[in-house]
Amino acid sequence: MIKENDQExxxxxxDYIQTLLYQGANKDLVAENLAGLDSDRAWKMREDFLAQGVxxxxxxxxxxxxxSDRAWKMREELLFQGVNKDLVALSLSGLDSDRAWDMRQDLLSQGIHxxxxxxxxxGLDSDRAWKMREEFFSKGTxxxxxxxxxxGLDSDRAWDMRxxxxxxxxxxxSTQELYQNWVAQSLTGLDSDRAWKMRENLLLRKGTRNSxxxxLAGLDSDRAWDMRERMLSYGVNNNWIVKxLAGLDSDRAWDMRExxxxxxxxxxxxxxxxxxxxTMVGVRKxxxxxxxxx
Numbered sequence: 001m002i003k004e005n006d007q008e009x010x011x012x013x014x015d016y017i018q019t020l021l022y023q024g025a026n027k028d029l030v031a032e033n034l035a036g037l038d039s040d041r042a043w044k045m046r047e048d049f050l051a052q053g054v055x056x057x058x059x060x061x062x063x064x065x066x067x068s069d070r071a072w073k074m075r076e077e078l079l080f081q082g083v084n085k086d087l088v089a090l091s092l093s094g095l096d097s098d099r100a101w102d103m104r105q106d107l108l109s110q111g112i113h114x115x116x117x118x119x120x121x122x123g124l125d126s127d128r129a130w131k132m133r134e135e136f137f138s139k140g141t142x143x144x145x146x147x148x149x150x151x152g153l154d155s156d157r158a159w160d161m162r163x164x165x166x167x168x169x170x171x172x173x174s175t176q177e178l179y180q181n182w183v184a185q186s187l188t189g190l191d192s193d194r195a196w197k198m199r200e201n202l203l204l205r206k207g208t209r210n211s212x213x214x215x216l217a218g219l220d221s222d223r224a225w226d227m228r229e230r231m232l233s234y235g236v237n238n239n240w241i242v243k244x245l246a247g248l249d250s251d252r253a254w255d256m257r258e259x260x261x262x263x264x265x266x267x268x269x270x271x272x273x274x275x276x277x278x279t280m281v282g283v284r285k286x287x288x289x290x291x292x293x294x
Contacts, residue, residue: 007039009249013275014041016257026268028058033246033272035064035093036281043070061087064120065094065281072099086116093120094281101128115145122282123152125289130157137164147182151279152286154190162186162198177207184211189218189247189283196223209236216244217276218283225252239269246276247283 014037017030031049034042049059060078063071071091079088089107092100104117118136121129129149137146147165150158162183184202187195199215202208213231216224228241242260245253257270276283 006249010037010039010275011041012249013037014039014045016274017271018045020267020271020274023267025271026266027052027054029268030271031055031058031062033275033277034062035275035277036066036284037275038066038068038071046074056081056083057087060084060091061278063091064278065285066091067095067097067100075103085110085112088112089116090120090278093278094123094285096124096126096129096285118145119148120278121149122279123285123289124149124282125153125155125157125286133161137161144178144182147179147186148279150186151188152190152282152284153186154192154195154286154290158186159194177205180205180208181211184208185214185279187212187215188279189286190215191219191221191224199227209234210240213240213244217273218247218280219244220248220250220253228256238263238265242270242273245273247280 017025017033021027021030027049031046031054034045046059046062050056056078060075060083063074075088075091079085085107089104089112092104104120108114108117114136118132121132133146133149147162150161165179165183180202184199187199199212203212209231213228213236216227224244228244231241232238238260242257242265245256257273261267261270
């Protein structure tokens with residue numbers, strides 16, 4: 001499993017990411033995958049990216065999950081500079097504070113692309129988050145935003161929504177494959193029996209292997225490793241497999257990263273599979289909330 005609030009792992013992740021940068025990793029991908037990292041070192045990396053002219057869209061999406069003063073200051077500065085507002089909304093992933101909801105409402109009033117607001121609800125099981133999901137679902141504005149907003153959520157309410165989405169899309173065969181993939185991605189970080197049952201059922205559907213592989217991010221269980229091996233045997237690209245290692249600090253995960261690098265895996269994709277992007281922010285948020293309730 002991913003390690004919550006593990007400063008040692010965060011430092012190890014940043015060490016590894018820095019090495020990948022030296023090896024030529026794409027800076028856009030690295031910037032996006034600093035999500036959830038709020039240390040001085042992570043901020044130094046963001047400032048260096050800004051100075052080097054890295055696309056600000058990826059820098060701001062890498063602020064996902066951050067509720068610190070520095071994060072809010074950068075969001076507001078980049079908004080003032082005209083950065084893509086959709087990605088500003090995505091940077092609110094995992095945040096359920098009044099300040100985050102005020103910004104969501106402000107962005108909506110400015111005509112932001114609404115699905116990006118919903119996609120940024122990953123890991124949020126609160127009444128406010130569900131009110132927004134239900135509003136989009138009832139209007140037929142499902143697309144990828146509603147299923148992807150369920151990432152990290154293992155509650156009955158989330159499972160009911162997944163089933164409703166699948167029931168809805170089976171009436172439209174032309175979009176069925178897309179929605180099956182989005183529902184598969186919504187299982188990211190879930191290790192429950194019903195998550196594994198849905199993975200196996202979706203695996204029988206056309207074109208879902210990459211999405212199911214992605215959903216293994218944050219999972220270090222035997223079932224997850226067995227599934228990774230199966231995906232390798234099916235010929236799933238190594239870049240998808242290595243992304244599924246996001247959030248993992250086990251020897252097995254580090255060995256696989258190194259093996260894939262030696263086999264020519266893209267350094268930027270490997271960087272995506274270290275600490276993770278906004279989706280891992282959602283997984284971590286949901287797990288923290290669950291732990292607090294137990």
